[in-house]
Amino acid sequence: MIDIEQEFLKDLDNQLWRAADKLRSNLDAANYKHVVLGLIFLKYVSDAFEERQQELTELFQKDDDDNIYYLPRDDYDSDEAYQQAIADELEIVDYYTEKNVFWVPKTARWNDLRNVITLPAGSVIWQNEKGEEVKLRSVSWLIDNAFDDIEKDNPKLKGILNRISQYQLDADKLIELVNEFSRTSFSNPEYNGEKLNLKSKDILGHVYEYFLGQFALAEGKQGGQYYTPKSIVTLIVEMLEPYKGRVYDPAMGSGGFFVSSDKFIEKHANVKHYNASEQKKQISVYGQESNPTTWKLAAMNMVIRGIDFNFGKKNADSFLDDQHPDLRADFVMTNPPFNMKDWWNEKLADDARWTVNHNGEKRVLTPPTGNANFAWMLHMLYHLAPTGSMALLLANGSMSSNTNNEGDIRRALVELDLVECMVALPGQLFTNTQIPACIWFLTKDKSVKNGKRDRQGQVLFIDARNMGYMKDRVLRDFTDEDIQQIANIFHNWQQEWSEENNQAGFSFSADLATIQKHDFVLTPGRYVGTEAEEDDGESFEVKMTRLTQELEVQFAKSAKLEQMIRENLKGLGR
Incomplete structure (x- = not known):
């Protein structure tokens, strides 16, 4: 069934993207x-509301x-x-918000919108809250009016939803897109006859x-600034729990880490025997983003999923x-722009965060x-609670560079x-850069607490560079099994x-003295060593002699073949 679901989602992706790509x-x-x-936002909240x-x-x-x-029916006359x-x-409204379902006003419900998009301009479509007749001016206006009413009922979205009228789109193109999004049954879907x-x-x-993700690819570098590979986000969340x-x-992009945290709670609810809805109420989400477009996308992303933020x-x-100057968070996680050069301002010279x-x-x-890598790290440490943990993606250079005072x-x-x-990551993970990356996990409390042992004076190194698979010609990704393997070794x-748990070529627990011997370079490959080869029972001396003899035989065959080819070529020359 899982494979069928994946096939359904893949076909759906392609269908909707082709429709959107016409714009x-x-x-x-x-x-x-x-x-x-x-x-998509309108369709999403409407479907959840309708369910x-x-x-x-x-x-x-x-x-x-x-x-x-x-x-009770008996309480009513007819x-x-x-x-x-x-x-x-x-x-x-309370019936919806109690289940974390986004409230959608009547004027913004998808099916109602779709039913009137083909009406001629000037048609009366409904009455507003004041009882006044509302006339349809254009399809763009109809959608913008829906956004207006959504923002009135949801103050956190004020100024977030971009109005469509400003783009002066052809009505037929917009109607085609609305109809295409409407054709798919998002409730109780079937695929090839199976529910x-x-x-x-x-x-x-x-x-x-x-x-x-597709927009990130379409926009190149700028698009990638708000899109972190889903598997890497999932990995970090699975490790931090x-x-x-x-x-x-602090560099939230579209809010992928928050979405993944929400999914993490739902995924583990049954295993941990807790109520997911109640558990989510114990999570408070804080974020920041400098790009105005991406900041809006993040807010939409949260509202879609009913995450307070x-x-x-x-x-x-x-x-x-x-x-959030006074925030001290229990979990801090981010994928900041790698090696950002233009970030410094003299106002930051004596900042408390350093x-x-x-x-x-x-x-x-x-x-x-000239490089913001460690500025992000120190900013995050400053906002980390005394017992908190954090993770951030950085370029590999952060693990070994001695440029300026990085070392x-x-x-x-x-x-x-x-x-x-x-954690050292494989290459080709990101849509917008080929720079090899790593994940830093920091904590302010390595003592015995919440089922964890005393890890003071120890650091775990994981080399995951050879993990994952090529999902297409240019991008690599992790499987769910890869993510679980890395997370499990960390939690274990x-x-x-004990020393017996170290896995050659993959993981190693080092004490501070060992790290000092490596001049405080934190590249996992320096610590985990190489994977031990399987012992086939043949000694090195015997194996070397055998392989040398086999090689000499192959050389002899090669020389004989070369001579035959030369003789044949001479014959062709006559």
């Missing part, structure tokens, strides 16, 4: 993504002592009155993420305009002005015992470990 003749990628993602409506309709009529929603009562109940166990939230969430507390991403009052630079206090020791670690900062982080784990190391 490229009218708009460039940077603009048509707003139109497409805006429509809850159907569920409520059944609950209102279900006579069950444990059903608090039941509306069927008409009873149906009206149900209709009125269906418009109560799939996928809800509209699962399907549309997948489509949304797929489109973000953010069950509860404050989660912060605080992304600051505006899009802003995390270094120069920190939107002073690290840990275990009674204080170090001033001002990052180099000194890295040494200080190790000596302060803040580094917990280093946190809980119980």
Whole structure:
């Protein structure tokens, strides 16, 4: 069934992308993504809303002592009155928000919008809240009006949803796109005659993420700045395990880490025997993003999934305009731009974020002005709670570079015992750069706590450069098994470990003295060694003699073949 679901999603991706891609003749990628993602947003929230409506309709009529929603038919004079009562109940906002379902006002519900898009301009389509007749001016206006009403009911989205009218799209193109998005059954879908166990939230969430990835490819480098490979985000979340507390991403892009944290809770709910909905209420999401477009996409991404969030009052630079100055998060994770050069400002010269206090020791670690890698790390450490953990993706150079004072900062982080784990990643993971990357895991508390052993003075190194598979000609990706293998070795190391657990060529637990011998270079390959070859019972001397003899035989055959070819060529020359 899983394979069928994947095939269904792949076909759906291709179908919808082909429809959306038709807009490229009218708009460039940077603009048509707003139109497409805006429509996906409307479809997504409408479908989730409709699913809850159907569920409520059944609950209102279900006579069950444990059903608090039941509306007894006998309480009403007629069927008409009873149906009206149900209709009125269906418009109560609390019924939706209690299940983390986004409230969609009547004027923004997808099926209603679709039913009127082919009406001639000037047609009366409904009455507004004041009882005034609303006339259709254009298809773009209809969608923009839906966005207006959504923002009125959801203040956190104010100014977030881009209006379509500004792009002056041809009405036929827009109608075609709406119809294409409408053709797919997102509720109780079937594929090749088989019913799939996928809800509209699962399907549309997948489509949304797929489109973000496609836009990243279409826009090149700039597009990639807000899209981190899903498997890498999943890996980090699986390793950090953010069950509860404050989660912060200072370079959040479209909010992929927050979405993955939400999915992580749902995935592990059954295993850990807790209620996913209740557990999600124990998570607080904080983020920041400098790009105004991406900041809006992140907000849409959160609303789509019913995740409460605080992304600051505006899009802003995390270094120069920190939107969460007093935040101390339990989990901090991010994929900042690699090797960012133009970030420094003299206002940052004596910033408090460059002073690290840990275990009674204080170090001033001002990052180099020409590279923001360690500035991101120090910014994150500053916002990390005393018992918190963090992870960030950086270019491989961060593990070994001594340019400016990078080597000194890295040494200080190790000596302060803040580094917990280093993961070397394979190449070709990112759409926007071929720079090899790694993941730094830092923590302010390696003591015995929450089922974890005392890891003070130890760092785990994992070399995952040979893992993954090529998903196409240019991009590599991790399988679910790869992610689980890496996460498991990390969790095992946190809980119980001995030298026998080290795996040659893959993982190694090093003490600070060993790291010092390597001049505080943190490249995993230096520590894990090479994978041990299987012992076939043949000694080296015997094997070397045998292989040398075999090679001499092959050389002799090669010389004989070469002579035969020369003789044949001479014959052709006559």
